Amino acid sequence: MDIISIIEKKKNRLTLNESEIDFALNGYLEGSIPDYQMSALLMAIWFNGMNYQEINKLTMSMAKSGEIIDLSSIPGIKVDKHSTGGVGDKTTIALIPMVAAAGVPVPKISGRALGHTGGTVDKLESIANFKTDLTVENFISSVKKINASIIGSTINIAPADHKIYALRDVTGTINSIPLMASSIMSKKIAGGADALVLNVTVGEGAFLNNFEDAISLGEIMVNIGKSNHKKTYAVISSMEQPLGYAVGNSLEVQEALELLNNKGPSDLKEICLFLGSYMLMAAGIVNKQKDGIKLLKKIIANGSALTKFMEIVDNQKGNVNQIREPKLLPRAKYKKDINSPFRGFVKKVEARIIGQSTMLLGAGRMKKGDDIDLSVGIVLRKKIGDWVNEKEPLATVYYNDKKKYDLIKDSILKAFHTTDKRPEGKPLILKVIS
Numbered sequence: 001m002d003i004i005s006i007i008e009k010k011k012n013r014l015t016l017n018e019s020e021i022d023f024a025l026n027g028y029l030e031g032s033i034p035d036y037q038m039s040a041l042l043m044a045i046w047f048n049g050m051n052y053q054e055i056n057k058l059t060m061s062m063a064k065s066g067e068i069i070d071l072s073s074i075p076g077i078k079v080d081k082h083s084t085g086g087v088g089d090k091t092t093i094a095l096i097p098m099v100a101a102a103g104v105p106v107p108k109i110s111g112r113a114l115g116h117t118g119g120t121v122d123k124l125e126s127i128a129n130f131k132t133d134l135t136v137e138n139f140i141s142s143v144k145k146i147n148a149s150i151i152g153s154t155i156n157i158a159p160a161d162h163k164i165y166a167l168r169d170v171t172g173t174i175n176s177i178p179l180m181a182s183s184i185m186s187k188k189i190a191g192g193a194d195a196l197v198l199n200v201t202v203g204e205g206a207f208l209n210n211f212e213d214a215i216s217l218g219e220i221m222v223n224i225g226k227s228n229h230k231k232t233y234a235v236i237s238s239m240e241q242p243l244g245y246a247v248g249n250s251l252e253v254q255e256a257l258e259l260l261n262n263k264g265p266s267d268l269k270e271i272c273l274f275l276g277s278y279m280l281m282a283a284g285i286v287n288k289q290k291d292g293i294k295l296l297k298k299i300i301a302n303g304s305a306l307t308k309f310m311e312i313v314d315n316q317k318g319n320v321n322q323i324r325e326p327k328l329l330p331r332a333k334y335k336k337d338i339n340s341p342f343r344g345f346v347k348k349v350e351a352r353i354i355g356q357s358t359m360l361l362g363a364g365r366m367k368k369g370d371d372i373d374l375s376v377g378i379v380l381r382k383k384i385g386d387w388v389n390e391k392e393p394l395a396t397v398y399y400n401d402k403k404k405y406d407l408i409k410d411s412i413l414k415a416f417h418t419t420d421k422r423p424e425g426k427p428l429i430l431k432v433i434s
């Protein structure tokens with residue numbers, strides 16, 4: 001067997017078998033297959049897709065490339081959550097403490113920034129000393145002790161995904177249903193949770209732009225989850241504009257903290273309560289979704305979600321003072337408003353432009369292994385449906401490098417579109433697949 005024939009086979013739209021998939025993954029992981037050959041294979045998959053059996057095999061091979069964590073020593077039904085990503089998606093940071101405070105053990109495995117979207121692990125690293133690379137033993141004992149731990153897949157959890165994820169980020173191969181499904185589900189299977197709640201985002205700011213593709217991704221992941229005996233829900237949600245207002249690592253942590261302080265943007269709150277209520281149902285804490293929402297609202301209002309987040313930060317050696325006083329989180333040196341040249345109702349905010357601009361400010365990676373700037377980003381001042389007057393700010397840019405600001409300032413203006421008539425509100429939650 002050789003990698004060139006495997007690439008050729010996928011290039012010619014043929015089906016890969018289990019040993020070919022294992023050969024490619026193992027070779028890439030141990031270094032005998034270089035980045036450029038794996039990139040060619042990923043691009044062939046991007047163009048020609050995979051059938052369900054191939055996706056399932058790819059998922060299982062990636063999951064088995066490292067350790068499958070045994071969480072059976074933790075009492076209760078362990079529930080993990082994952083989002084396919086989007087601009088301003090800081091859901092995990094607010095949601096995990098809420099759900100853990102409600103009594104659900106949450107072993108959460110997160111990723112880094114991908115393409116135009118941020119990643120939870122990078123965001124959490126804006127908290128000084130926060131460790132996302134716990135050992136498996138430490139991960140398990142943390143969930144036992146405080147009901148939650150959020151780690152990256154740096155330890156031996158689906159290492160094949162870890163390596164391929166970084167390569168996809170810089171080779172234009174992210175938005176592929178087989179690659180997304182196998183990336184997410186391999187981590188979830190290796191992570192060992194009993195139940196999964198998956199947020200599949202669709203729209204401008206997501207990786208998938210079309211509703212049918214989102215459904216297809218959701219269905220594939222739910223089927224893989226079920227065939228691994230995990231109760232799995234996929235919630236399809238709209239990502240037409242950024243979630244919340246803040247985009248950029250430490251700015252997003254600050255916004256998630258606002259929600260934990262019982263404030264924060266309404267769309268962020270809505271998605272957290274919705275996903276959280278499914279996590280509570282999956283864990284058997286409530287039977288009805290509306291009871292889950294009620295319980296989570298109470299947990300936010302009485303401060304126990306915020307307290308739980310402090311426990312998580314403290315347990316992972318992060319600086320809790322920054323949670324008590326978010327102004328101590330990394331701050332950019334400069335900020336500037338982008339003012340509107342027109343008046344009207346905002347009808348569209350092109351989330352992808354906002355995400356890409358944030359990346360160009362330094363918040364994301366252009367090349368594998370690039371350092372990122374945790375303090376920079378963009379805070380929207382207007383969202384769809386808001387009225388804006390001429391010269392009123394549409395967004396505020398936080399930056400450290402004037403050249404980078406100059407590079408993106410015009411594109412931010414282009415991201416906003418207005419109209420004379422108030423646009424109709426669209427739902428955030430589109431469908432649940434179970």
Ligand code: URA
Nearest residue numbers: 084085111180183184
């Ligand atoms: N999140 C992941 O973990 N993998 C993807 O491919 C996309 C989002």
